[in-house]
Amino acid sequence: MTYAPAPEQLPQQPQQQPQQQAKKPTYKRLWFIILAVIVVFAIAGSLGGGDEADTAGASGADTGTDAAAPAVGDVAEVPVEADSGNPGIGEPAADGKFNFVVNGVDCSATEIGSQYANTTAQGQFCIVDVTITNIGNEAQSFFGDNAKLFNAEGQQFSADSEAAIYLEDSSSLYEEINPGNTLSSKVIFDVPAGTTPTAIELHDSAFSGGVTVDLQ
Structure with a gap:
């Protein structure tokens, strides 16, 4: 019995290790x-x-x-006029030898005097009632013409000495006052109709600084 020769065994190659993946x-x-x-x-x-x-x-x-949104509880502010610091009606106001007290002002008349002798205003008459006391040591003469009237716009008005002639017991033209004596006088101004006076400036003479009295 014949046997086929065994196949030749090839020499085993050493197993190669897998190549490591190349690193990035x-x-x-x-x-x-x-x-x-x-x-x-x-x-x-x-x-x-x-x-x-x-x-x-x-x-x-x-x-x-x-x-x-409006703030809750807000109240509109009402503008308040600043106090001028001037004396007002019924308060003493001194200038030089005189102490003045303005008792009131009346601007309702357009004619003054009697039926036989009178005068008519160009606009309206404003009559300021004032009491004057001599607080000095010598006699001093009061002239109503030295007074000045003012309105809210700052306009200045002169006294009307002619109209004062027709006003009984005005004592505003000229009056000499001895020390300690008091005189009641009415100073008259002829102003445009509708004028509201706000202040009067009073003087003990034409050369004094004067004192302002508020009428409002």
Whole structure:
């Protein structure tokens, strides 16, 4: 019986170890990490900016609402006229040797005098009733012409000495007052119709500084 010869066994080649996969260069991995970080920050910044814009818009809307809404409990302020510091009606006001007290003012007349002797105002007469006391040590003469009348617009009016002639017991043309004596006088002014006097300036002489008395 014949046997076929056994096949020749080829010498076994040493098993090669699988080649290790080539490593990526380090610089490529570093750039990848940097790009990833940049992308993350860009996305976060975009989201944050949107939130801030929304917040700012909401704040602006709130501010507009607050500005438009009237404050609760606000009361309109009423302007108060500053006190001039001048004496008023019924209060003493001194200038030089004279102490003046204005008792009142009447601007209702357009004609004064009697039926036989009278005068008519160009506008209306304002008659100021004043009491004068000599507080000095010598006699002093009172002249009504030294007085000046003022309105709210600051217009100045002179006394009407001619009209004073027709007013009984006016004592405003000329009157000498001894120390300690008191005189009642009426000083007359011819002013435009509708004028409301606000102050009178009184003098003990034509050269004195004068004193202002408020009539309102």
